[in-house]
Amino acid sequence: MVQRGKRIWFDLPGVLTAVLLTVSFLFPVQSVYATEEPMAPVSTAPFVLQRTNTHLPGEAAKLDGQLSKSGIQKLLDEANRTAIPDCNSAALTNVSGVIDRWCFNSGDNNTEEWYPQGITGTGDAQDDDLWGSKRAILVSWYHKSKGVRVSFLDPATGKYRHVLLVEPYTNSYGNPSYRAVKIHAGGIVWYGNYLYVVDTTKGFRVFDMRYVFDLGASSNGNTSNKDLIGRHNGIYYGHGYRYVMAQVGAWTVPGQQTGSSCEPDGPPRFSFVGLDRSTVPDSLITGEYCNPPNPENDPALYGRMARWPLDASTGELKTSADGRVYASEAYRVPKAHAQGALALNGTWYLMTSAGSTNNGKLYKSKPGGTPTYRTAGIGPEDLYYWPAKNELWTLTEYPGKRVLYSVRP
Structure with missing residues (x-):
């Protein structure tokens, strides 16, 4: 090279190298792994759900006679924590194209007791008449003994509040009570009045936004x-939280996996869930997090994704004549360690993770096609699409590296 004044002049090969490096830095190439697998279809035969816990609506109604209820609008108005907008997070190292981001307060960002997992929002719920005019992003967290809480974040104010999920029951004295919901809660979707929460080896737990109880006002x-x-x-407690939301039902697969590794042809796991409103009818997308011993050599063990029909008139899963719900399609997950998925206009999106120090990847593919990917955050989880903003949202889970952020699909 030759230096002239303050400009540096390169010979032609050097110019090409510099230009390519610059373009690669500013516009990351949608790369593909050498061992990438296409989204191959698999049998839908194991993907069957049946309604269980049919007694829960009655148990939740009993609580309604004991405690004051709160609407979602009121809950957001009384949010007691503050998120940080446009925050800097180590989880976003090497991530480009971020549109919006929020960090939790220091206590929630650093705690090792609660881990964030699932994400949804009013973009999934859509119907303003059901819950109010405010917009919200919801995040599920799990705790080994206290169960699951859901954060309701108002992006207009940055305020948020936790709500504890509970399973109602009648205690030995004949009084309505509730217990902790001890599941991983790896994915959530708000659809109509209901919050669908995945129960890893079983299916879905279903909670009702109309049964949010305010212990502070009771x-x-x-x-x-x-x-x-x-x-x-005679006193109702919620591990110190002011609000609890009651479970009103469940959908369960007839058989369950029992081992620590995914079975390629057995009953499905429910590690995460996303919503697709571009289909008729609307549908839920579920998938499996699998950790095979040789992830680059065992594509059959990467896991599976499936689509489940919804009934927009009721907000519930759409049943067949026999009362069961059957997946309409299922595919092999193209990479192991999947954490979230959804579909939009025939394109499927899949999030994978790579531990607490490495970036994850956000994959994009048509069924049968070879996926491409973009770099995601460190420790990425579930996926949520916000139609009004045309944004894909996710969150990262590790203490000190927790952030909600969005990118274009």
């Missing part, structure tokens, strides 16, 4: 004791 509620949950001596 004369028999306690919001200070972080150890107790349910009814004790």
Whole structure:
């Protein structure tokens, strides 16, 4: 090279190299792994759900006679925590094209007791008449003993509040009570009045936005004791949280996997869930997180994704004549360690992770096609599409590296 004044002049090969490096830096190439697998179809035969826990609506109704209820609008108005907009997060190292981002407050960002997993929002719910005019992003967290909480974040204000998910039951004294929901909650979708939460080896737990109870506004509620949950001596507790949301149903696969590795042809796992409103009818997309011993050599063990029909008139899964729900299509996951998926206008999106120090990848593919990918955050999880903004949202899970962020599809 030759330096002239403050400009540096390169010979032609050097110019080409510099230009290519610059273009690659500014516009990351949609690369493909050498061992990439196409989205091959698989049998839908194992993908069957049946309704269970049919007693839960009655149990939730009993709680309605004991506790004050809260609408989602009121819950957002009274949010008590503040998220940080446009925050800097180590989880976004090497990630380009970020449109929006939010970090939790320091306590939620750093805690090792609760881990964020699933994401949904009013973009999934859509119907303003059901919940109010505010917009919200919802995030599920799991705790080994306290169960699952869901954060309701108002992106207009940055305020958010946690709501504890509970399973109602009648205690030994004949009084309505509730217990913790001890599942991983790896994915969530808000559809109509219902919050669908995946239960890894079983299917879905279903919660009702109309049964959000406010312990702070109830004369028999306690919001200070972080150890107790349910009814004790006539007082209702929620591990210190003000709001609890009741489960009203479940959908379960007839058989369940029992091992730590995914079975390529057995009953499906439910590691995450996303919504597709571009189909008729609307549909849920579920998939399996699998960790095969040789992930680059065992594509049959990467896991599977499936599509489940929804009934927009009821907000429930669409049943066949026999009362069961059958997946309309299923595919092999193109890479192991899947954490989230959804579909939009015939294109499927899949998020994969690579541990607490490496970036994940966001894949994009048509069925039968070879996926391409873009770099995702460190520790990425579930996926959520916000139609009004045309944005794909995800979140990252590791302490100190937790951020909600969006990119274009």
